[in-house]
């Protein structure tokens with residue numbers, strides 16, 4: 344059995360529930376690999392080999408050693424879970440999308456850990472928000488984008504089926520961390536010379552809810568606005 348573990352929901356983030364509600368220590372009980380964001384939708388989180396990295400709103404990467412630091416949203420898994428090797432001669436976001444079609448993964452939760460050298464990488468990161476929290480679409484307007492060329496590193500990403508739209512952003516959600524630990528973030532686009540690594544098809548999707556969090560308990564999910572909101576907040580991944 345392989346499990347992907349998710350803390351909180353995208354709908355909660357869209358409902359301005361941005362305060363940290365799980366510690367990194369708690370997350371690490373469920374995986375050594377993953378992605379997310381920090382308290383106040385503060386930057387981007389990537390966990391690789393059990394080590395946690397934080398890309399701040401200015402684009403600087405920090406190695407996080409304080410496992411009491413909290414996250415409002417994250418997805419993790421154990422890299423040792425059953426997986427198969429995948430290889431792309433050339434790689435970009437479109438190929439990751441075709442991976443889903445080629446292997447009939449449309450209705451699965453899947454994850455990748457892919458190493459590569461990238462001719463181009465474009466990421467984004469948002470500065471920390473303070474209460475009263477703004478909406479995700481407002482944050483999207485202030486987040487910064489960063490580009491790098493000729494950089495090697497690792498992509499960690501998760502695919503979620505359309506069926507779960509709102510619980511999570513359906514499709515791929517991918518973060519990047521450079522080998523030299525100086526560049527990374529939420530991936531908007533890339534162009535890789537070659538990509539290879541592990542694909543895991545999860546047969547178990549574990550959703551953990553922050554039931555002790557007052558803001559989570561009080562938020563109301565606007566189902567009508569959810570789909571358009573997800574598209575606006577997550578942006579294009581082509």
Ligand SMILES: [Zn+2]
Pocket residue numbers: 378379387516517518529530
């Ligand atoms: Zn992200």
